[in-house]
Amino acid sequence: DGVEDDAMIQHAQVFGKPRTPDGRVLERALSARSSKSGKAYREVVKLIIRPPRAEYDVKKLGPTPFTYVRRFRGGKQTVMRTEFAVVNQRQDVELKCSQWKPVGAHLHELPCVLYLHGNASCRLEALQVLKVVLELGCTLCCVDMAGSGLSEGEFVSLGHFEKFDAEAVLHELRSGGRSNGKVALWGRSMGAATALMCTAKLDPLVSCVIADSAFASLPMLVHDLLDEKVGSVLVDACVEINQCVGCS
Structure with missing residues (x-):
């Protein structure tokens, strides 16, 4: 799991630069990984950038x-x-x-x-x-x-x-x-x-x-979906990574 988590974080990092020149935004977001809530944080990251993949047989697209x-x-x-x-x-x-x-x-x-x-x-x-x-x-x-x-x-x-x-x-x-x-x-x-x-x-x-059903703001969307599950602090950390991604 640690290797997979690192891959997800690296993916977030390569999307774009942190919002502050000294990288404080990204560092604060990543610090959640090593906290007592690290497991919950990783689950939130997975929900955002690696949700369950829809697996299917192409035959399900119907006859031709x-x-x-x-x-x-x-x-x-x-x-x-x-x-x-x-x-x-x-x-x-x-x-x-x-x-x-x-x-x-x-x-x-x-x-x-x-x-x-x-x-x-x-x-x-x-x-x-x-x-x-x-x-x-x-x-x-x-x-x-x-x-x-x-x-x-x-x-x-x-x-x-x-x-x-x-x-x-x-x-x-x-x-x-x-x-x-x-x-x-x-x-x-x-x-x-x-x-x-x-x-x-x-x-x-x-x-x-x-x-x-388009969303106008990724941070608002993430908070609506996850606040009750993991708390606003962890959601904020994940939103900051996505702001580095450029999604916000």
Whole structure:
């Protein structure tokens, strides 16, 4: 456990510099590790940057092809799913992706919705919106972000690094002929925050954003989730590490 804990702390450190030039913020946060509450502190760190990974078989994404009855347009529609991967160049990790399109349609002729899952989740979450997106005449793409699902990576950052995952997939959807150039982002929780950060900081060409349950402040989110479990002092220490990460 000690080796794993060190790896988590090192991960937090490489995200960015401490908020004070002499490093006092990071040192104060790390001091909690050696205190009597060190175990509780490590558990909080795990909840934030290494939640349980969603493990699944890709077959759970459903059969391909499959046919469904269209609710609004009438008639039946047969849909194919294709699998592909992209590399987040910033972290050099491979990200697993899926895309659904109507049989007979050409990807480069249709707009696409890129779905971004929440924390401790995966591509399976996108199945909830699949038929809605298809009914709109779009294809649906989803990705296991780094550290989640079947993609590479060990840690998550609640949107800070995930925005680069979204950027990598957006690039493939446009330059790889997987859309007509019009791509929307649909995210939930961590995915919603990722969508907003990606659009604001990296890709202003995103057609629109659906942000379901995004959080406006990481420190407030962490306090809401963990204050009662471990106490505000330990939560503050973990928030300070995430502020070094650049998530706040």
